[in-house]
Amino acid sequence: MRYANLESYDRVLFIGGIYSNYLALEKAFTMARSLKAEAVIVMGDFGGFGPFPDRTLELLRREKIFAIQGNYEEALAGGAEDCGCGYTDPRDNHYAQISYDYTRSCTSAEHVRWMGELPRYIRLSIGGQRTLVCHGSPRQINEFLWQTMTPRPFIEKMLRDFDTDLIICTHTGLHWSRFIEPGRGVVNVGALGRPANDGKTNVWMSLLEWQDYGFRAEFIPIEYDFDRLAREMESEKLPPEFVATIRTGWWTTCLEVLPAKERARGQF
Amino acid sequence: MTTGQVVGPTTAEGEKKFPFAPLAALDVLWLQVAGTICNLKCSHCFISCSPTNHSHEMMSLAHVRSLLDEAKTLGVKEYYFTGGEPFLNRDLLIMFEVALAQGPVSVLTNGILITPKVAARLRELSDASEHSLDIRVSLDGYDAETHDAIRGRGMFQRAIKGVMNLNSAGLVPVITAAEVTDDIGAERGRAQFLEMLKSLGVNRPRLKILPILRMGAEVERTRAYQEWESLRGHTLSETEAARLQCNSCRMATSKGVYVCPLLIEQDGARMGDRLTDTLGPFELKHSACFTCHSTGFSCRT
Ligand code: SF4
Ligand code: SF4
Numbered sequence: 084m085r086y087a088n089l090e091s092y093d094r095v096l097f098i099g100g101i102y103s104n105y106l107a108l109e110k111a112f113t114m115a116r117s118l119k120a121e122a123v124i125v126m127g128d129f130g131g132f133g134p135f136p137d138r139t140l141e142l143l144r145r146e147k148i149f150a151i152q153g154n155y156e157e158a159l160a161g162g163a164e165d166c167g168c169g170y171t172d173p174r175d176n177h178y179a180q181i182s183y184d185y186t187r188s189c190t191s192a193e194h195v196r197w198m199g200e201l202p203r204y205i206r207l208s209i210g211g212q213r214t215l216v217c218h219g220s221p222r223q224i225n226e227f228l229w230q231t232m233t234p235r236p237f238i239e240k241m242l243r244d245f246d247t248d249l250i251i252c253t254h255t256g257l258h259w260s261r262f263i264e265p266g267r268g269v270v271n272v273g274a275l276g277r278p279a280n281d282g283k284t285n286v287w288m289s290l291l292e293w294q295d296y297g298f299r300a301e302f303i304p305i306e307y308d309f310d311r312l313a314r315e316m317e318s319e320k321l322p323p324e325f326v327a328t329i330r331t332g333w334w335t336t337c338l339e340v341l342p343a344k345e346r347a348r349g350q351f
Numbered sequence: 352m353t354t355g356q357v358v359g360p361t362t363a364e365g366e367k368k369f370p371f372a373p374l375a376a377l378d379v380l381w382l383q384v385a386g387t388i389c390n391l392k393c394s395h396c397f398i399s400c401s402p403t404n405h406s407h408e409m410m411s412l413a414h415v416r417s418l419l420d421e422a423k424t425l426g427v428k429e430y431y432f433t434g435g436e437p438f439l440n441r442d443l444l445i446m447f448e449v450a451l452a453q454g455p456v457s458v459l460t461n462g463i464l465i466t467p468k469v470a471a472r473l474r475e476l477s478d479a480s481e482h483s484l485d486i487r488v489s490l491d492g493y494d495a496e497t498h499d500a501i502r503g504r505g506m507f508q509r510a511i512k513g514v515m516n517l518n519s520a521g522l523v524p525v526i527t528a529a530e531v532t533d534d535i536g537a538e539r540g541r542a543q544f545l546e547m548l549k550s551l552g553v554n555r556p557r558l559k560i561l562p563i564l565r566m567g568a569e570v571e572r573t574r575a576y577q578e579w580e581s582l583r584g585h586t587l588s589e590t591e592a593a594r595l596q597c598n599s600c601r602m603a604t605s606k607g608v609y610v611c612p613l614l615i616e617q618d619g620a621r622m623g624d625r626l627t628d629t630l631g632p633f634e635l636k637h638s639a640c641f642t643c644h645s646t647g648f649s650c651r652t
């Protein structure tokens with residue numbers, strides 16, 4: 084199934100790349116209830132990076148949520164040999180492969196089957212505006228839409244090409260939004276799985292709400308037991324570089340895809 | 352990215368044909384702002400740039416502006432400035448300012464003209480924009496010996512100065528290296544580059560390796576393409592087409608709009624005067640197309 088169509092909402096919570104951070108996910112679901120979101124949509128990349136991928140999947144399948152595939156789910160369900168993240172640098176690919184191999188070997192077949200049934204896109208209406216939820220971009224599951232590389236004329240073209248007012252995406256791990264007019268634009272919801280390369284240990288999710296003048300995209304920080312996650316990653320023998328990111332909030336791998344400005348903000 | 356048709360080779364009059372690459376979307380616009388004019392004369396330059404090569408002239412600000420206007424209506428995602436040596440174009444910084452207002456900008460330079468003053472101005476331009484300004488400096492070796500053999504005596508030190516000036520201005524340059532020797536792209540070569548950059552105090556080293564293109568000056572340095580290096584008779588799958596940079600780019604020079612940054616000196620690669628003339632498919636009959644297809648490389652960062 085490529086597309087799923089949902090009904091109309093005014094207040095929706097979006098969760099980007101989870102990367103097996105089931106502790107942050109537990110916290111996010113608790114917060115979702117007090118935020119009074121009408122719907123929760125998780126946007127793929129459930130595995131990778133963190134420990135015990137099945138724990139994330141069990142949580143996801145227990146909750147009443149909507150989900151789309153990310154490149155991870157597409158890769159796992161299709162039996163691919165790599166995650167299809169779209170990195171080009173050999174060091175980035177080296178670490179991406181470690182994540183993928185670990186995730187693949189620890190994910191149960193039944194969960195992989197479920198991933199294969201998820202849609203690739205969701206269309207819904209938020210506050211009457213046509214909204215398209217995708218993983219990377221509407222045209223490519225692993226296209227990186229970075230804040231400093233997604234200019235207005237390009238956004239205009241994508242909205243036109245895909246017949247929508249709003250594009251909601253993730254895949255980059257960094258959250259941002261750009262509206263070309265009230266009610267029309269792109270929201271990248273960031274990632275729940277790892278910090279935003281800003282030296283802080285919290286992770287992020289996004290609440291999108293329609294207010295009379297347009298959309299309000301609220302990026303919500305989530306504090307969770309990162310130390311426990313880090314210890315579990317260590318016990319699972321995941322690379323110390325990954326653990327360092329969880330403990331420090333700075334990215335240490337998969338850096339070469341970052342554009343100049345995003346790269347300059349980080350430590351490495 | 353799979354709109355447009357992919358035409359496989361058919362046999363008319365018993366002759367094997369070349370595949371065509373469709374343009375899925377014009378994401379990347381290249382601007383050959385310094386034409387083929389350069390302050391260096393590198394022995395591997397695939398378009399033989401030099402101080403005296405006027406095959407493609409400097410682009411005027413007015414010309415660049417009109418292309419940028421057109422690009423805006425087409426929804427271009429990013430702009431690449433190159434040459435020759437782009438910093439020889441005296442309007443370059445104004446061009447950056449105009450381009451940065453509508454999208455991210457990358458520039459490919461040999462680094463020599465990046466003084467502390469220019470670096471500081473680049474930083475200002477970057478800060479004033481919501482988009483990235485990416486500066487790519489070419490180093491064809493991690494030491495003076497390799498680099499200078501290609502680029503001329505003393506040029507390693509001068510390029511390094513440019514890198515340091517950018518670094519001090521808080522910009523994070525990308526180092527571009529052509530695979531002039533076998534080890535450069537290999538693990539050891541990459542590690543040496545990163546080591547060298549770190550030792551200079553560049554703490555976020557970025558590296559882009561490019562394959563050799565056997566055209567222009569490179570023909571003298573090593574060899575020309577041979578007949579087997581061709582896509583004649585090859586069928587291009589959609590995935591293969593999507594990997595080619597001509598699937599999402601065009602290159603504008605003073606002489607018109609070309610299919611890609613590689614072929615501006617090749618017959619038949621000029622597709623029109625304006626961007627809108629060049630949105631159709633392109634026949635991959637050039638030897639460089641073979642390099643693109645077999646390596647999957649793109650000139651983008
Ligand atoms: S490779 Fe670059 S620096 Fe060298 S001559 Fe060609 S354009 Fe100039
Ligand atoms: S040289 Fe490469 S980018 Fe240019 S037309 Fe041929 S395949 Fe396309």
Ligand SMILES: [Fe+2]
Binds near residue numbers: 255
């Ligand atoms: Fe992803």
